[in-house]
Amino acid sequence: MTTTHKATVQDLYRVKGKAELVNGEILRMPPTGYLPGYAASEILVSLRGHEHLTRTGLAIGDNVGFTVSLSNRESFSPDAAWYTGRPSGMKFLEGAPAFAVEVRSEGDYGPAAERQIAEKRRDYFAEGTQCVWDVDMQSPNVIKSYFSENPDHPVVFKRGEVPDAGRAVPGWSMPVDNLFPRLS
Secondary structure (H helix, E strand, O other): OOOOOOOOHHHHHOOOOOEEEEOOEEEEOOOOOHHHHHHHHHHHHHHHHHHHHHOOOEEEOOOOOEEOOOOOEOEEOOOEEEEOOOOOOOOOEEOOOOEEEEEOOOOOOOHHHHHHHHHHHHHHHHOOOOEEEEEOOOOOOOEEEEEOOOOOOOEEEOOOOOOEOHHHOOOOEOOHHHHOOOOO
16 A cells, blocks of 8 residues: 655745645746746836835745645745735745736646646635736737636737736736847
């Protein structure tokens, strides 16, 4: 008989690198490439400016853990986020962010990846996230903005447009064009 250990949040603290706790397993996330990393950084910088101006939430960057308590998921680690809960010092943040950004990497394409992305988005909404951006630097539909009140019908943004996160981050928006480097 083989027994397997169900991973816990305490196990997640010991992981080196980015990971999430899903279905009792630690899912490691490989490093991303230049364009996805650049886009996530630009979103974070814009959110950070909004944080400094409004003091209404916290701009959170890549690799920060958020603990949640779904039957199938115990954590998130978005590429960028807006968090309105209490800061937690050196520990993971408790609860899901109000706004989560997931920027696609090279391995985030195809039917299996689409199912995983949709499942994660459902998990965000189940934990109270109000808006999730699916950012695809290879598509003309660069940002698909999903809102909790209509989760199956994204608002699509292309270059030249200025999306926002609705009530998840009141008063904030940023141009899609800012996600692309000016020098190539």
